[in-house]
Amino acid sequence: MRKTELIKLFVNGEEHSLAVPVQRTLLEALRYDLGLIGSKQGCDKGDCGACTVLARPRQGSGRGEPILSCITLAADAQDLAVTTIEGLAGPQGLDVVQRAFVDCGALQCGFCQPGMMLSARALLDNCPKPSLPQIKEALSGNLCRCTGYSQIYQAVQVAAGMRKPSARAPVQAERAAPSDSVAHPVKEIVP
């Protein structure tokens, strides 16, 4: 049996030739061979959706469908054209989905976001004006442990041009003082 293998991956419009261990998953190839660490390694077994990328046959058009890169073998992904979160922004800057997530404060830790935004993008590519149940269904394979989802659903509606971000602006963070200039009063520790 071979230990390593030369494979060709087509990612974000570019072809890459890589020598990888035969058992490389697409996610590992993206993160550790191509340095595209936007796709997250969550459960690494198909449960959480953090590793979602978009894929279609190479001959096709469009961005394709959301798939899980942690359970796709890199060698088996050679006939696919893959779009990762790094490939979502265009020459004009952020994709409307990315902008809407920011405007709605639809993220906290951010770990689920690349997958969440790609699932949302795939939905809007197929269905430009989705209903709320359609949005929930399309994102039901992406788990988020922080937000409680409602801002995320709202962000998809904003991206679809169906509403404005809710009136309340995301919390304005105050600029933090550089840590070395913060006065830390020394507490006396009584023995």
Added chain:
Amino acid sequence: MMTLPAVEVLRPGSVAEAVELLRDKPGARVLAGGTDIVPNLKYGMYETQHLVALRGLSKELRYVREEDDFVKLGALCSIDQLSREASMLPALADACAQIAGPQLRRMGTLGGNLCLDTRCVYINQTYFWRSALGFCLKKDGTLCHVVKGGKRCVAAASNDTAPVLLALGASVRLVSPRGERILPLRDFYLQDGVHNTVLQSDELLVEVRVPVRARSLKQAFGKLRMRAAIDFPALNLAVALEVAQGAVKSVALCVSAIAARPALIRGLEDLAGRPADARVAEELARRAQKQCKPLTNIGVDPEWRREVLPVLVRRTVSRALQD
């Protein structure tokens, strides 16, 4: 991070080539959508060095067509595709729409679903986890943690298309280097959680055939799961009834996610002639509960599943009769 053991992906371009590879590489396994086999490989459940990937066979094996009194479904139809294109068999389309989550439905195939490995809380775990418990019969061990003293693995068939296709009287076409055979699906599954199908190591499931008469059956699929997405079934079932002038002519009920083999409920012939109403639903619920014993193989309280089973049957039968 869960790394895979070393496995080489082989990429045949035809069914003939695929089955030859399966024959020539001992221990080789089929890789379709990979949504079941890849996590299981990460758990160290298989000793295999070769995966025969079916992606190159998509053109050959991805179709939904009616021909010779059968609805024929190619093994590489994706689950998502069937949830949309199998609308002539509403229970199948509904089951497909409830499998896993959206990404997994795009990746997963019909063939892979029918050949899904059985599941158990004591086996779908990392090698480290399983080793801490001294392993079990299904892999690396000698005893069963579900049935104390049990000599046979009772890990649960967890595929959602299986009960539907069994209730609809489907058959499967299997190809090996020696030729092909067509088997009724009810002869496909075995009561052995270690390997619950009659599929041989060099055999490929290439097609599912559903008799066209199944289109006119009153049918429904029911599923119990903890979350409305992603989760495997804690119980699943399908019912198909032939109804004429308000009376039942025939009925098939299949319940799964219990043991290694999806259970076609036995002895329903005497229901023929009864009015197709709530009482028949009640009777089917009673018989299903009698014949099915939920175990601790699925990490959802077996007592609760036992209580819910007749409710799920009743609701599913009522839904079938309404449409």
